[in-house]
Amino acid sequence: MAQEYKKPLPVIDADYKPYWDAAKRHELVQYRCQICGDFSPIHYPITGCPKHGRSKMEWTKVSGKGNVYTFVVFRMLFDPAFKDEIPYNVAIIELAEGSLLMSNIVQCKNEDIKVGMPVEVVFEDVSEEVSLPKFKPAP
Amino acid sequence: MSLKDKYVICGLGVSKQGKMPGVNLNALRAEVAQLAIDDAGLTAKDIDGYIYQGSMAEMRGGFFVGGNVPQRLGLEPKFIWRLETGGVTAISSILAATGAIEAGLVHYVLCLYAATDLSEGLVLAAPPGGRNTPGSFGMFSPGADHAFAARRHMYEYGTTQEQLGAIAVTQRQYAQMRPDAFMYNRPLTMEDYLKSKWVAEPFHILDMCLISDGGIAFIVTTPERARNLRPKPVYIMGIGLGHQLTESYRKEQYTTLDVGPSKEAAFQMAGLTIEDLDVAQLYDCFTITVLLETEGYGFCKKGEGGAFYAEGHSKLGGKIPINTSGGNLSWGYNQGFTPVAEAVRQLRREGGATQVKDAEIALCSGHGTTSLGSMNYAHGTLVLRR
Numbered sequence: 086m087a088q089e090y091k092k093p094l095p096v097i098d099a100d101y102k103p104y105w106d107a108a109k110r111h112e113l114v115q116y117r118c119q120i121c122g123d124f125s126p127i128h129y130p131i132t133g134c135p136k137h138g139r140s141k142m143e144w145t146k147v148s149g150k151g152n153v154y155t156f157v158v159f160r161m162l163f164d165p166a167f168k169d170e171i172p173y174n175v176a177i178i179e180l181a182e183g184s185l186l187m188s189n190i191v192q193c194k195n196e197d198i199k200v201g202m203p204v205e206v207v208f209e210d211v212s213e214e215v216s217l218p219k220f221k222p223a224p
Numbered sequence: 225m226s227l228k229d230k231y232v233i234c235g236l237g238v239s240k241q242g243k244m245p246g247v248n249l250n251a252l253r254a255e256v257a258q259l260a261i262d263d264a265g266l267t268a269k270d271i272d273g274y275i276y277q278g279s280m281a282e283m284r285g286g287f288f289v290g291g292n293v294p295q296r297l298g299l300e301p302k303f304i305w306r307l308e309t310g311g312v313t314a315i316s317s318i319l320a321a322t323g324a325i326e327a328g329l330v331h332y333v334l335c336l337y338a339a340t341d342l343s344e345g346l347v348l349a350a351p352p353g354g355r356n357t358p359g360s361f362g363m364f365s366p367g368a369d370h371a372f373a374a375r376r377h378m379y380e381y382g383t384t385q386e387q388l389g390a391i392a393v394t395q396r397q398y399a400q401m402r403p404d405a406f407m408y409n410r411p412l413t414m415e416d417y418l419k420s421k422w423v424a425e426p427f428h429i430l431d432m433c434l435i436s437d438g439g440i441a442f443i444v445t446t447p448e449r450a451r452n453l454r455p456k457p458v459y460i461m462g463i464g465l466g467h468q469l470t471e472s473y474r475k476e477q478y479t480t481l482d483v484g485p486s487k488e489a490a491f492q493m494a495g496l497t498i499e500d501l502d503v504a505q506l507y508d509c510f511t512i513t514v515l516l517e518t519e520g521y522g523f524c525k526k527g528e529g530g531a532f533y534a535e536g537h538s539k540l541g542g543k544i545p546i547n548t549s550g551g552n553l554s555w556g557y558n559q560g561f562t563p564v565a566e567a568v569r570q571l572r573r574e575g576g577a578t579q580v581k582d583a584e585i586a587l588c589s590g591h592g593t594t595s596l597g598s599m600n601y602a603h604g605t606l607v608l609r610r
Contacts, residue, residue, distance in 0.1 A: 093359035101357075155376040155478055160422035161429075163347070163364035172425075175363045177372055177478075185475065189361050200379040217360060 090211050092166040097214065103144040108216045111208040115184050117145040124184040147182045149206035150223060154179040158195045174198060178220055192221040226493050231322045232457035233608070234332075234450040235264025235443035236568050241556025242406040243342050244437040249279060250291035253338045256439035257297055264443050265454040266332060271443070273330040274301040275320055277313040277559060279339035281346040293336075302330055310592020311507045312465065313337070314560035315604035319463050321444035331449055337561040338439025346435055367432050367510060368424035374512040375426050376478040380527070383515070385426060387530030389417040391511040392430045392553055394538055399550025401577035406436050407554040431511040433552040440561040442568065458571045461585070462494030462607040481513065481591065482603045483520030490605035496585065498522050501607075503570050503580040504544055504587040505563030508551040517589055518546070540578060548578040560590035564606065571610040585609045 097105045107114040116125035118134035119141040125133065133139035156176035162168060174195050178186045190198050191207065204220035211217055237259025239252060253276070261268060278289035290306050293299070303324065309316045314335065321333035358364075377383045396412035399405035412430065420428040450457040466485030491497060498521055506517040515529035523544055524532040532538065538546035549555040549566040556562065567586035569575050575583075590604035 092362070095357040095360045154475070155372045155379070157368050157371040157375065157427070158422075158425040159362060159364075159368065160425065164359065164362070167362045170362065172422075173362055175358075175361050175368065175424075179475070187358055187361055187363060200375065215360075 092211070093164065094212060094215050105215060107144065107146070108208060108218055109214070111216060113147050113149045113206050113218050114144040115147045115180065115182060115186075116142050119143050124180075124182045147180055147184075149180075149218075151178045151180040151186075151204055151220070153177075153190065153198060153200055153202045153204060154185060155200060156190065156198055176220070178204060186218070188217075189219050190221070191219045227322050227326075227463065228461055228493050228495070229459050230446065231318075231325065231444055231460045232447050232450045233318075233442050233460070233564075233568055234445050234453050234455065234457050235260040235266065236455070236565060236572075237261070237263055237439075237441040238404070238565055239338065239439045241404065241436055241438035241558075244340065245343050247340050247343060247437060249282060249338060249340045250293055250296065252340060252437070252439050253291065253293045253336060254296040256338055256441040257293060257299075257334055257336055260334060260336075260441040260443050261297075263455060264332075266443070268298040269300060270332050271299045271334045272302050273321060273324050273333035274299060274303070274336070275305045275307050275317040275333060276336040277308060277317070277561075278306055279337075279341055281339065281341045281344040299334070301334075309590075309602055309604070311509060311560045312590035312592040312602045312604035314564045315463060315588065315590045315606045316465065318444055318460060318564075318606065319465070322460070325444065325446060331445060333444045334441055335444060336439065336441040337558050339558070340437045341557075342435050342437045365424070367427055370510040370512050371424045371427040371431075373478045373516065374431070374510075377512065377515070378426065380479055381530070383527075383530035385418065386414060387534045388426070388431055388511045388515070389414050390530075390533040391514050391538075392417050394533060394536070395508070395547050395550050396554045397539070398548050398578050399554035402549050402555060403576075405550045405555040406434055406438075407550060412554075427510070430553075433509050434554070434557045436556045438556045438558060440558045440565045442561075442564065456572055456610060458568050459609045460606070461496070461609050462490035462492070462605070464489030464491070464493070464605040465602070467602050479516070480526075481516035481520045482601055483517060483589075483605075486603040486605040487521060490607050494607040496607065498544075498587075500585055501544060501587050502583040502585050503548060503567070504546045505548070505551070505567045505589070506546055506587075507560055507563055507589045507591045508547055508553050509591065511553070513591055514547065517591070521587070521589075540580065545578075545580045548575060548580060560588075560592065560604065563588040563590070567606075567608050571608055583610070
């Protein structure tokens with residue numbers, strides 16, 4: 086599997102290792118302020134709490150449920166690794182806990198994706214180290 | 225202390241816009257620099273400061289960007305600065321120039337952008353956000369980043385594809401009246417727009433700025449030093465810069481551009497409101513950018529930017545003529561230098577068939593980033609008068 090996967094992989098550095106370690110266990114975590122309980126609103130790039138900075142942030146397991154906040158459908162190829170996927174979607178997911186996350190909608194035709202549509206996380210194991218959190222329509 | 229009316233743009237150089245196969249980037253830079261120097265009636269030796277923005281194709285090659293323009297022209301600048309704040313660079317370069325003049329170090333600062341990106345086959349595919357995480361989901365290009373905003377704006381405010389198209393079509397109409405535009409003699413109908421190639425839905429290729437060869441240079445000095453020069457000086461009334469980084473904590477970032485702090489600073493310095501503006505040149509990397517700026521500056525209410533363009537309020541004779549050369553979408557892509565050049569031309573009454581009658585005060589904007597991601601951009605505002 087690892088040898089066949091040609092698409093770009095996330096860079097797993099010290100900042101993001103807990104996130105990708107959790108994904109490998111098929112758990113979705115988000116960065117949360119331990120002072121006020123708010124989740125870091127944007128998963129990428131990593132941010133702190135609007136009120137309390139990064140002093141007391143902790144990776145916290147979230148429900149994996151949310152809705153489609155916005156999305157695009159790529160019809161032009163930018164990277165040859167995605168040749169067989171065109172047209173493919175990239176979506177911003179609004180998690181139930183409030184943060185936004187970039188991902189893909191799977192198990193759904195592009196023309197059926199709607200802003201506001203409920204979705205839930207599924208994990209794709211793409212290499213030894215990486216499982217990508219993706220989202221499918223939720224019942 | 226305000227810099228209102230203390231500095232002017234005294235020379236403008238604009239090259240041909242379009243495709244120039246085989247053109248040498250540094251020769252093109254030298255050409256637009258010489259055009260600006262000649263326009264002002266100065267000599268190369270008068271230029272004692274030089275600020276430039278690198279081309280995107282050139283920056284793929286690494287650190288050594290900028291070439292031998294001073295040597296080609298015989299400039300003897302006290303500094304050569306490469307400045308990069310994306311589409312805000314033109315405005316940032318004016319601010320840097322005024323600072324150097326204010327310090328008493330220099331008298332005439334040349335600000336320049338040129339690119340041969342079209343001939344070099346540039347495709348802007350840098351993944352937003354840096355690193356590779358967006359790329360692992362197939363996310364590439366600033367265009368797709370802005371298409372997220374377009375989709376969300378459609379959802380929240382009912383903005384339509386045709387309303388985005390109205391921005392592209394209106395700017396193309398302006399370009400049909402400007403023989404120096406890259407897209408001159410290439411008219412565009414709404415039907416053409418709707419049938420054009422998708423890049424990342426909801427963006428067609430025609431929602432995106434041109435990739436073109438060409439360049440622009442201008443010279444900043446004091447009113448005293450411009451007094452005996454040939455062109456009528458264009459006064460810098462106000463400058464503002466801002467990021468509104470706290471927006472990144474709010475979901476509104478997908479439907480609101482970071483105009484606020486920049487606009488307030490510039491308008492306060494200039495001592496005016498949008499009612500005083502005769503013409504606006506809004507930075508137009510994408511159609512949605514123009515729409516969000518139009519709302520952000522208050523030319524229409526939030527959410528009504530699409531209708532504003534569909535109803536023709538940005539045309540000559542409309543509420544406020546916007547992007548009167550055709551802009552980065554249809555005239556030629558020169559980053560934030562395109563809006564500044566057109567504002568200078570309008571105020572010098574050199575706008576040809578798209579001249580706004582009696583234009584006295586012009587707004588320019590810049591929108592850009594050096595770190596892509598989550599629509600979290602810098603904004604620049606420049607108010608000019610004749």
